[in-house]
Amino acid sequence: MTNKSELVRQVTGKNRLSNIMLCCKTVFDLIPQVLLIHMIGLYFAASLTREHIFFECGAMLICFIGKAICSYFATWTAHKAAYTCLTDLRLQIIQHLKKLSLGFFQERKAGDLTNIVQHDVEQVEGYLAHGLPEIMSATILPAAVFLIMLWMDWRLALVMIVGIPLMWITKKISAPLWTKNFKIYADSVTKMQENVMEYVSNISVIKAFGKEENKTEKTIRSAKDYDYWVKKSMAGISVPMGLIILFMESGVVLVMILGTYLLSVGQIELPRLILAIVLGGLFTSSITKVATFQHYEIVFKQAMEGIWSILGVSVSKRPEQSKEPVNGEIAISDLSFAYNSDGKVLEDINLRFPKGSKTALVGASGCGKSTLANLLMGFWEPTDGHITIAGEDAAAFSEKQLNRLFSIVQQEVFLFNLSMEENIRIGKPDAGMEEIMDAAKKARIHDFIMLLPNGYQTMAGEAGIKFSGGEKQRISIARMILKDAPIIILDEATAAVDTENEAYIQAAIDDLSRDKTVIMIAHHLNTIRDADQIVVMDSGRIVDTGRHNELLDRCALYRKMVENQNKVDNWKIKEVSL
Numbered sequence: 001m002t003n004k005s006e007l008v009r010q011v012t013g014k015n016r017l018s019n020i021m022l023c024c025k026t027v028f029d030l031i032p033q034v035l036l037i038h039m040i041g042l043y044f045a046a047s048l049t050r051e052h053i054f055f056e057c058g059a060m061l062i063c064f065i066g067k068a069i070c071s072y073f074a075t076w077t078a079h080k081a082a083y084t085c086l087t088d089l090r091l092q093i094i095q096h097l098k099k100l101s102l103g104f105f106q107e108r109k110a111g112d113l114t115n116i117v118q119h120d121v122e123q124v125e126g127y128l129a130h131g132l133p134e135i136m137s138a139t140i141l142p143a144a145v146f147l148i149m150l151w152m153d154w155r156l157a158l159v160m161i162v163g164i165p166l167m168w169i170t171k172k173i174s175a176p177l178w179t180k181n182f183k184i185y186a187d188s189v190t191k192m193q194e195n196v197m198e199y200v201s202n203i204s205v206i207k208a209f210g211k212e213e214n215k216t217e218k219t220i221r222s223a224k225d226y227d228y229w230v231k232k233s234m235a236g237i238s239v240p241m242g243l244i245i246l247f248m249e250s251g252v253v254l255v256m257i258l259g260t261y262l263l264s265v266g267q268i269e270l271p272r273l274i275l276a277i278v279l280g281g282l283f284t285s286s287i288t289k290v291a292t293f294q295h296y297e298i299v300f301k302q303a304m305e306g307i308w309s310i311l312g313v314s315v316s317k318r319p320e321q322s323k324e325p326v327n328g329e330i331a332i333s334d335l336s337f338a339y340n341s342d343g344k345v346l347e348d349i350n351l352r353f354p355k356g357s358k359t360a361l362v363g364a365s366g367c368g369k370s371t372l373a374n375l376l377m378g379f380w381e382p383t384d385g386h387i388t389i390a391g392e393d394a395a396a397f398s399e400k401q402l403n404r405l406f407s408i409v410q411q412e413v414f415l416f417n418l419s420m421e422e423n424i425r426i427g428k429p430d431a432g433m434e435e436i437m438d439a440a441k442k443a444r445i446h447d448f449i450m451l452l453p454n455g456y457q458t459m460a461g462e463a464g465i466k467f468s469g470g471e472k473q474r475i476s477i478a479r480m481i482l483k484d485a486p487i488i489i490l491d492e493a494t495a496a497v498d499t500e501n502e503a504y505i506q507a508a509i510d511d512l513s514r515d516k517t518v519i520m521i522a523h524h525l526n527t528i529r530d531a532d533q534i535v536v537m538d539s540g541r542i543v544d545t546g547r548h549n550e551l552l553d554r555c556a557l558y559r560k561m562v563e564n565q566n567k568v569d570n571w572k573i574k575e576v577s578l
């Protein structure tokens, strides 16, 4: 999909059959009224016969049945198209989300994306199943009425539409205000949802830090904002809507006035005048609806904006398929990277990670260690420069193939609501039970799983089953042992666990890292002393690279970092011995 208009065409194009049915329904709607007036005319002319009554009433009956059938098919086809479209859009969004880089998910909030997938897509369904058919029938009917009126008496036809220019001007003038209010309303819905989601998912942190009052107030405020904007947008609609109704009703009043005059001077017959007034009433009520249905269009446009804010994001330029990448030395040359126009986060990076070596990235918080690791895994594309793996440009590998080369051990671990067995099998979908148990043993988590009520079949989300951070971490390491990727990225995996768990995790990581290329994002300098190379970073640049002792000799920044680390360690020992 290249642009938003194409997406809108694709969505609204599904209603064609329903529109045809609505046209037929309109015709069936009008014929009985014309026939009735025709019979009244015959009656006044004293020429109404039984045959007339029989055939015209028969035709009316057929029209009523035809109208009911068309109505049924119009509603059915509109709903069918709307729900097909709703499912298509959700699938399209999910497929697209799958292709987007991790960076997209760091920038957009979960509440915002959920709101689009749930609420905005639902609005499209409302527009297609209800809004569009109503707008269609409210447009076709006045057009047909106008043609009949023209055929009957062109003067009455013209006075009937006198209010339209005024209605159109009111609509044009009020549209920007209408759209603006609605946008604020839609934003307040998103904000309220984001706040509620953040509140619910972080309730433990909020309570732990005594922030209930603050956060509750913020969440309630966003709910009140929502309430305020709903009312304000309704108030913004009601004044122009009143004016539109006034201008349109002037049409039928003018038909009555001019019609009565024409009758008095003998230029129109009574049955024709009655038909003109009936049709004028129909015209007015339908065309008024067209104007007031404007909100359907605004809601639809707003929903499409939201949907396009996902579908319009270009996907990674990586190929869908590529040859199998070979494990080997990783080389970074002249690499620079910026997340946005705020400036470069990494600059002039030149590095080598020999196959099977152990490298530690060290530096102050925010110096770019995680960004560098994310670039290696292909989550972002370098702004300048290249990354090669075994001599091949990493950009030429598909996401899937590149993913096979890497495993990452992070502090935050997510367990799916699946059994332990399935949670570990994610690392290798075709792994047998033996392999899974073997990986769990290496990850030092097998004994723990065996103590669970249903062993490997215990569900991660089962009531009463709680996992510590360290246990979750070891389950995720078992996944990675099974995956057996040749390059391991360790993001300070043992920072948030107790000493016993730390020892287990360390042993599990040692097993996972054996004979692999290891890149550690390190905060604790005492865990990296035996690294083959330590990369010292500062403000997005590499300051020095070498072994621990070499850096102690020649790199002032590294020396300072080690001294600071020693101070912290001494402080911890003192704190414990107090």
Ligand SMILES: Nc1ncnc2c1ncn2[C@@H]1O[C@H](COP(=O)(O)OP(=O)(O)OP(=O)(O)O)[C@@H](O)[C@H]1O
Binding pocket: 103, 106, 107, 339, 340, 345, 363, 364, 365, 366, 367, 368, 369, 370, 371, 372
């Ligand atoms: N998605 C993002 N969008 C914009 N800027 C970002 C994004 N992620 C990180 N940054 C910025 O990039 C810089 C480097 O961040 P990065 O997380 O790579 O540092 P780090 O050295 O890993 O830090 P830490 O040790 O605290 O994890 C920081 O200034 C950070 O604010």
